[in-house]
Amino acid sequence: MNNKMKVQFLIVTACICYHVSSFAQNTFPQSGNVGIGTTVPETKLHVFQSAKVGVNEGDYTSLSKFAASCGTSNALSNNMFLFRDSPGDDWWSIRLLDGIGIDVSFQTPALSKTWWMRDPYDDIQAWGTASSTYLSINRGNIGVGTIDTKGYKLAVAGNMIAESVKVKLRSNWPDYVFEPSHPMLSLGELNEFIKKNKHLPEIPSAKEIERNGIDLGETNAMLLKKIEELTLYLIQKDKELESAYGRIQDHEDRLNKMEMRLSETVKSTERLSHL
Incomplete structure (x- = not known):
């Protein structure tokens, strides 16, 4: 093969190689694993x-x-x-x-x-x-x-809205307030507590709420307890008012009777003065 033929052969070979390489894709055997960054790939493709x-x-x-x-x-x-x-x-x-x-x-x-x-x-x-x-x-x-x-x-972290929220308490619902053995402060004692602490007994202060937040279930139970105690206070005051009204009515009846007797005495005195 002369030099001219050698040159032609090399040119043809180079063109074929270029054409094949321009359309080639990376291919791998069907078995075995491929590793990128590792020489011991553990899966089909292992990148480290x-x-x-x-x-x-x-x-x-x-x-x-x-x-x-x-x-x-x-x-x-x-x-x-x-x-x-x-x-x-x-x-x-x-x-x-x-x-x-x-x-x-x-x-x-x-x-x-x-x-x-x-x-x-x-x-x-x-x-x-x-x-x-x-x-x-x-x-x-x-x-x-x-x-x-x-x-x-x-x-x-932020506001929320719901159509319904159900809180299931582990503690007792405060129906025990209506038991005769339930202790309650007198209104005088309650007044002194409020003057001193600026909040109701068993209700957290504003500083405690700011620090610890509000437990909805416990707070609702405690508010109901205070409403029930308030109801008992009102019932007690209503009984006292009824009793006071009865005494006032009795006094009025006695006064009316005294006025009638006095009026009769005055009339009798007037008749005697004309004799």
């Missing part, structure tokens, strides 16, 4: 991020990014991060966050759109966008607008 997360609060590293065009000028991406919620160098302070980015915006954990966050150490899951938390599950407790439920089964 060797870059460590920093030790400061807010440090993060990107685990994955899937993106596609969603129009003529925008691309939407699904990003997954590991980030620290407090200083540390172990998994105790790590959270996993899956969020959405748009073009080059919202590409960090703190700015991600409609994110889903999981905290494996504190057993917390939360959903939100950017710095706002919409919903959380904190060790079985549900938070609306907050992650910190403060130990309550349901914590709402």
